[in-house]
Amino acid sequence: MKKIFKKIKELSSGEIMSNILDGSTEPDPSREQLKEIKKETIKSLEENPDFEAIVERQRKSFNLLYYSFAFIGSVCLIGVLLYLVSMLPRYGVENPRTVEVVKRYVENGLEETGAVNIVSGMILDYRAFDTLGESHVLFTALICVNILLRIDIKNMRSDYEDYYTIKRDVYYDMSHDGVLRLAAFVFSPCILTFGIYILLNGQISPGGGFSGGAVLGAGLILMSAGFGFDKVDKIFTLKINNIVTFSALTFYSFAKGYVFFTGANGIENHIPKGTPGAILSGGLILPLDIAVGIVVACTMFGFYSLFRRGSVASHING
Amino acid sequence: MTLEWIRFYMTAAFITIALSGFAFAVAGVWRFDYILNRMHAGGIGDTFSLFFLVTGLMISASAPIVIVKLLLPLLFMWFSSPTATHFLSQTEYYTNVHLFEHVKKKISGESNGH
Numbered sequence: 001m002k003k004i005f006k007k008i009k010e011l012s013s014g015e016i017m018s019n020i021l022d023g024s025t026e027p028d029p030s031r032e033q034l035k036e037i038k039k040e041t042i043k044s045l046e047e048n049p050d051f052e053a054i055v056e057r058q059r060k061s062f063n064l065l066y067y068s069f070a071f072i073g074s075v076c077l078i079g080v081l082l083y084l085v086s087m088l089p090r091y092g093v094e095n096p097r098t099v100e101v102v103k104r105y106v107e108n109g110l111e112e113t114g115a116v117n118i119v120s121g122m123i124l125d126y127r128a129f130d131t132l133g134e135s136h137v138l139f140t141a142l143i144c145v146n147i148l149l150r151i152d153i154k155n156m157r158s159d160y161e162d163y164y165t166i167k168r169d170v171y172y173d174m175s176h177d178g179v180l181r182l183a184a185f186v187f188s189p190c191i192l193t194f195g196i197y198i199l200l201n202g203q204i205s206p207g208g209g210f211s212g213g214a215v216l217g218a219g220l221i222l223m224s225a226g227f228g229f230d231k232v233d234k235i236f237t238l239k240i241n242n243i244v245t246f247s248a249l250t251f252y253s254f255a256k257g258y259v260f261f262t263g264a265n266g267i268e269n270h271i272p273k274g275t276p277g278a279i280l281s282g283g284l285i286l287p288l289d290i291a292v293g294i295v296v297a298c299t300m301f302g303f304y305s306l307f308r309r310g311s312v313a314s315h316i317n318g
Numbered sequence: 319m320t321l322e323w324i325r326f327y328m329t330a331a332f333i334t335i336a337l338s339g340f341a342f343a344v345a346g347v348w349r350f351d352y353i354l355n356r357m358h359a360g361g362i363g364d365t366f367s368l369f370f371l372v373t374g375l376m377i378s379a380s381a382p383i384v385i386v387k388l389l390l391p392l393l394f395m396w397f398s399s400p401t402a403t404h405f406l407s408q409t410e411y412y413t414n415v416h417l418f419e420h421v422k423k424k425i426s427g428e429s430n431g432h
Contacts, residue, residue: 174405177405180405183398225340
């Protein structure tokens with residue numbers, strides 16, 4: 001942290017600061033050098049007399065290969081799809097397999113999962129692996145954005161660019177604005193409370209992990225826009241974000257793995273179902289809903305802050 | 319029975335006003351070229367028309383809880399829409415280099431909002 005402050009102080013005393021204030025866009029010197037190297041290689045290639053003939057030959061052979069593979073591939077795909085279509089049941093005729101599954105969900109869903117909201121019972125009990133995969137997709141997306149956009153002392157590209165980004169971020173900080181501050185003051189508690197309500201009511205009413213998590217994430221974004229990143233950073237940093245997301249996903253995997261393992265081997269799993277309609281009902285559905293909601297909220301807020309300023313924690317914000 | 323009819327007509331009148339306000343808003347957003355004019359037109363739909371729509375629905379509502387619930391979208395929209403508009407106009411003011419050329423044109427009467 002001290003290193004970063006030192007670096008920013010060094011930069012602010014040098015030429016770079018005056019460049020920023022002038023609004024001039026000085027090109028990166030290393031990039032110029034790269035461009036010249038590229039130009040030189042292209043020149044040397046063009047001076048070669050056989051260059052054009054070689055390129056033309058390669059292009060023709062590539063085109064031949066490309067078109068033949070494209071033709072074969074599309075013919076195969078058309079054949080497979082037509083064959084599969086011929087195997088589908090006719091429209092309007094009752095398909096015994098789908099009816100069986102739907103009947104099972106509607107008739108035994110309440111009894112087997114303990115959730116009044118049958119959709120919740122389906123996505124978090126019968127098809128919990130599907131939801132686990134969806135949560136992992138969100139987590140993977142957050143990791144990728146983190147890798148690509150995070151600004152850190154270790155991966156500063158060139159001093160100029162990132163310093164400029166940080167300065168601009170401070171300049172365009174919206175939290176000094178009275179209108180937004182008032183709106184955030186009035187609404188962020190309401191939105192956060194509403195998000196928690198949706199999250200906890202997943203098994204007895206429409207709602208659940210994904211929608212509740214999205215509302216919670218929106219509330220966090222409004223908070224950080226209205227009160228400034230410093231206020232949110234006191235309770236929520238990149239490290240906390242990663243730890244919370246990881247533990248939520250791990251809990252989900254182990255809890256559902258236990259239930260599936262015991263269920264497949266015909267062992268009692270000792271998880272109480274509770275009375276349908278109460279908040280503490282539905283067995284594992286409520287904790288799993290909370291885990292999914294936490295992952296969604298963390299992903300949304302992480303996306304916002306990474307795209308906004310390239311970091312979740314404030315240590316870079318001189 | 320008469321009261322029911324009065325209620326129905328009042329609801330119909332309020333909702334008609336609201337819908338015509340929305341029609342003006344849509345026309346304005348489509349017809350104007352400049353962002354601040356468009357924002358003004360859109361704001362009419364978000365505040366004026368929404369107020370009349372919600373009032374009409376409140377008059378036709380049967381239970382008190384429905385009236386309270388209908389107040390919520392009005393409250394949220396009346397807070398969030400001006401906030402968003404405020405930031406849009408602020409961004410336009412700070413980032414548009416040709417802002418004052420547009421204003422000069424307006425004053426001299428060369429441009430008529432198009």
